Amino acid sequence: MLKFRKMKITKIETFILKDKLSQSFYFSQWKYSERCICLVKITNSDGQYGWGEGYGPAEMLESGIRLLKPLVVGENPLENELIWNKMYRKTLDFARKGVLVGSISAIDIAIMDLKGKILKLPVSTLIGGSHRKTVQPYATGMYFHDLKNPSKNYQKEAEKYLSMGFKAIKMKVGLGIKKDFQNIKLVREIIGEDIKLMIDSNHAYSFNEALSLANKIENLDISWFEEPLSPEYYEQYAELRLKTNVPIAGGECEYLRYGFLQLLKNKSVDILQPDICSCGGITEAKRITTLASSFGIPIVPHTWGSGIGIHVALQFIANLESIPGRLIEENQLMEYDQTENRIRDYLTIPKIEMKNGLIEIPMRPGFGIDVDERFLYDFTASENLEIKRIIT
Numbered sequence: 101m102l103k104f105r106k107m108k109i110t111k112i113e114t115f116i117l118k119d120k121l122s123q124s125f126y127f128s129q130w131k132y133s134e135r136c137i138c139l140v141k142i143t144n145s146d147g148q149y150g151w152g153e154g155y156g157p158a159e160m161l162e163s164g165i166r167l168l169k170p171l172v173v174g175e176n177p178l179e180n181e182l183i184w185n186k187m188y189r190k191t192l193d194f195a196r197k198g199v200l201v202g203s204i205s206a207i208d209i210a211i212m213d214l215k216g217k218i219l220k221l222p223v224s225t226l227i228g229g230s231h232r233k234t235v236q237p238y239a240t241g242m243y244f245h246d247l248k249n250p251s252k253n254y255q256k257e258a259e260k261y262l263s264m265g266f267k268a269i270k271m272k273v274g275l276g277i278k279k280d281f282q283n284i285k286l287v288r289e290i291i292g293e294d295i296k297l298m299i300d301s302n303h304a305y306s307f308n309e310a311l312s313l314a315n316k317i318e319n320l321d322i323s324w325f326e327e328p329l330s331p332e333y334y335e336q337y338a339e340l341r342l343k344t345n346v347p348i349a350g351g352e353c354e355y356l357r358y359g360f361l362q363l364l365k366n367k368s369v370d371i372l373q374p375d376i377c378s379c380g381g382i383t384e385a386k387r388i389t390t391l392a393s394s395f396g397i398p399i400v401p402h403t404w405g406s407g408i409g410i411h412v413a414l415q416f417i418a419n420l421e422s423i424p425g426r427l428i429e430e431n432q433l434m435e436y437d438q439t440e441n442r443i444r445d446y447l448t449i450p451k452i453e454m455k456n457g458l459i460e461i462p463m464r465p466g467f468g469i470d471v472d473e474r475f476l477y478d479f480t481a482s483e484n485l486e487i488k489r490i491i492t
C-alpha cells in the first residue's frame with residue numbers, strides 16, 4: 101500500500117533518566133548507587149512513535165544515537181533490516197563490540213515498537229509468532245548490601261520473593277570461594293528444594309577458582325553458574341563446562357551474531373544470555389536465536405533496565421523456539437530484576453503483573469506499552485530524579 105511505502109521517520113529524541121537509590125548495593129565488580137538509563141523515542145511521518153532502550157553507560161549510548169540519527173531520519177520504519185544494516189555499515193570499522201552496538205540496539209528496538217504500532221501487531225508476531233502465552237520470571241536479587249555481612253538479609257529477601265510467587269531466584273556470588281559456598285548453601289536451605297536457584301559471579305573468577313566453586317556446589321541443584329569467567333576466555337569457559345556438571349551460562353557482555361558465534365563454536369556455554377538492548381536489538385537477537393538453535397543451545401536473555409527492556413524481553417521470549425521441543429515443556433524463564441528501580445516500576449503503562457509466578461505476554465501492538473510521559477517530565481522536580489531532555 102502506498103501509505104506504507106511513503107512512511108518516513110521524522111524525529112529521534114533521547115532521554116537520560118537518573119534516579120538515586122535509597123540504599124547502595126554491590127555486586128562482584130562495583131557499587132550501584134544510582135540508576136541511569138538511556139531511552140529513545142522515534143516518531144513517524146504519521147505521528148506514531150516507538151520507544152527503545154539501550155543497555156550500557158547512558159551518556160555514551162546517547163552520543164551513539166546522535167551519531168546514527170542522520171542515517172535513520174527519513175527512512176521507512178517498516179524496513180528495520182535495511183536501517184539496521186545502514187547503522188552497522190557506518191560503525192563496523194571501529195565498533196563491532198561495545199556501547200555503540202547498544203545505541204544501534206536502542207534505535208532498532210524503537211523501530212520495532214513503531215513498526216508493530218503501524219501494523220497493529222505485537223513484536224512477537226512481527227518476528228514470526230508467539231510460542232507461548234506466559235513466561236516464568238526469575239527474581240534477580242540477593243546482591244550485597246553489607247560487604248562484611250552479605251548474608252544478613254538473605255532470609256527476609258528470599259521470603260519476599262517466595263511470597264511474591266517466584267519459583268526461581270538468582271543470587272550474586274564473587275566474594276571468594278569459601279564465602280560464596282556458605283552463602284549459596286544458606287540460600288538453598290532457606291528456599292528449599294523446589295525453587296530453582298542460579299548463581300552469578302559477573303566474571304569474578306579465574307579458571308581454577310571457578311572450577312573450585314563449581315565442584316563445591318555440584319550437590320546443591322544449581323540451575324546455572326552465570327559468568328564464572330571473564331567474557332574473553334571462550335576456551336576456558338569450554339574447559340570449565342567439561343569439568344563440572346553445573347550448567348554454565350553467559351553472553352550478557354557479548355555483541356552481534358559474530359560474537360555469539362564465538363561462544364557457540366567454542367562450546368563455551370550451556371545457556372546463552374544475549375541482552376537485546378545491547379547485542380544489536382530485536383533484529384540482531386532474532387539472528388542470534390537462529391545461530392543458537394543450530395548449535396542446540398537454549399537462550400534466556402539477560403534483562404536489566406526499565407519496563408521497556410522487560411517488555412522487549414517478553415516479546416522476544418514469546419517467539420523463542422524451545423530447545424529441545426517436547427509435548428510437556430517447562431516454562432520459559434525471564435530475568436526479572438528485583439533490586440530498587442523506580443524507573444522500572446513507574447515508567448511504563450500498563451504495569452507488569454505477575455500472577456501465580458507467571459507474567460502474561462502482551463498481545464497489544466508493538467511492545468504493548470506506552471511511556472507515562474508525566475513521569476518523564478514531571479518527576480524532574482523530584483529531589484531524587486533528574487530527567488533531562490537531550491535532543492529535540
Ligand SMILES: [Mg+2]
Binds near residue numbers: 327352
Ligand atoms: Mg549476569
